[in-house]
Amino acid sequence: MSNIGKSTNILWHDCPIGQPERQKLLGQKGCVIWITGLSGSGKSTVACALSRELHYRGHHTYVLDGDNLRHGLNRDLSFKAEDRTENIRRVGEVAKLFADAGTICIASLISPYRRDRDACRALLPDSRFIEVFMDLPLELCEARDPKGLYKLARTGKIKGFTGVDDPYESPVNSEALAPESVQYCLGPAYSN
Ligand SMILES: Nc1ncnc2c1ncn2[C@@H]1O[C@H](COP(=O)(O)OS(=O)(=O)O)[C@@H](OP(=O)(O)O)[C@H]1O
Numbered sequence: 001m002s003n004i005g006k007s008t009n010i011l012w013h014d015c016p017i018g019q020p021e022r023q024k025l026l027g028q029k030g031c032v033i034w035i036t037g038l039s040g041s042g043k044s045t046v047a048c049a050l051s052r053e054l055h056y057r058g059h060h061t062y063v064l065d066g067d068n069l070r071h072g073l074n075r076d077l078s079f080k081a082e083d084r085t086e087n088i089r090r091v092g093e094v095a096k097l098f099a100d101a102g103t104i105c106i107a108s109l110i111s112p113y114r115r116d117r118d119a120c121r122a123l124l125p126d127s128r129f130i131e132v133f134m135d136l137p138l139e140l141c142e143a144r145d146p147k148g149l150y151k152l153a154r155t156g157k158i159k160g161f162t163g164v165d166d167p168y169e170s171p172v173n174s175e176a177l178a179p180e181s182v183q184y185c186l187g188p189a190y191s192n
């Protein structure tokens with residue numbers, strides 16, 4: 001019996017059908033592709049394009065998008081620092097479950113704090129977590145401003161907007177979305 005966080009006297013329960021069996025059935029290895037960057041940097045666009053391309057190549061994918069998750073699972077969270085941290089922690093755990101299920105999980109969130117992203121990375125073996133940094137200058141994201149949020153932030157109508165009056169810590173150890181990294185997750189079929 002162990003105590004984990006606030007849970008006491010809990011015991012891990014294993015099932016006879018595990019990750020290897022699921023992977024074999026699906027013909028792929030699950031992994032997490034974590035896309036981070038400022039609002040407007042193109043995270044959701046890349047996440048959906050990647051999901052579409054992989055889908056048409058016969059791979060199971062699922063997109064976890066920050067905006068969408070805040071409509072449900074994370075609707076109780078605000079944009080203050082501790083809530084952003086809890087947001088990323090929850091999504092990291094959910095992404096890990098998707099990967100364990102054998103799915104290529106594409107998570108697309110601002111995830112502004114390096115420590116929070118690293119904590120998600122630590123949940124998976126090295127090759128199963130691919131961090132993708134949408135490295136766009138703030139000026140370009142702000143010029144796009146598809147939802148008009150930067151404008152609201154600049155005029156003080158939104159407080160604590162990432163890049164304007166809230167921090168964004170760029171990754172120092174992100175993987176490029178190199179074919180090798182993706183291929184490891186997908187197996188040889190990806191090169192077809
Ligand atoms: N204060 C503030 N700062 C940043 N973003 C804000 C804020 N308020 C609302 N939004 C909208 O919320 C989307 C980001 O949600 P995330 O869950 O990805 O954010 S975080 O990872 O918890 O920082 C983000 O979506 P994207 O533009 O797709 O990044 C915004 O549309």
Ligand SMILES: Nc1ncnc2c1ncn2[C@@H]1O[C@H](COP(=O)(O)OP(=O)(O)O)[C@@H](O)[C@H]1O
Nearest residue numbers: 037038039040041042043044045046134144146
């Ligand atoms: N590679 C790109 N070149 C030009 N515009 C892009 C590109 N990727 C995304 N966009 C546009 O930028 C805006 C923000 O993209 P989005 O994917 O919603 O960003 P994020 O999810 O990071 O907020 C959208 O209007 C989108 O059409």
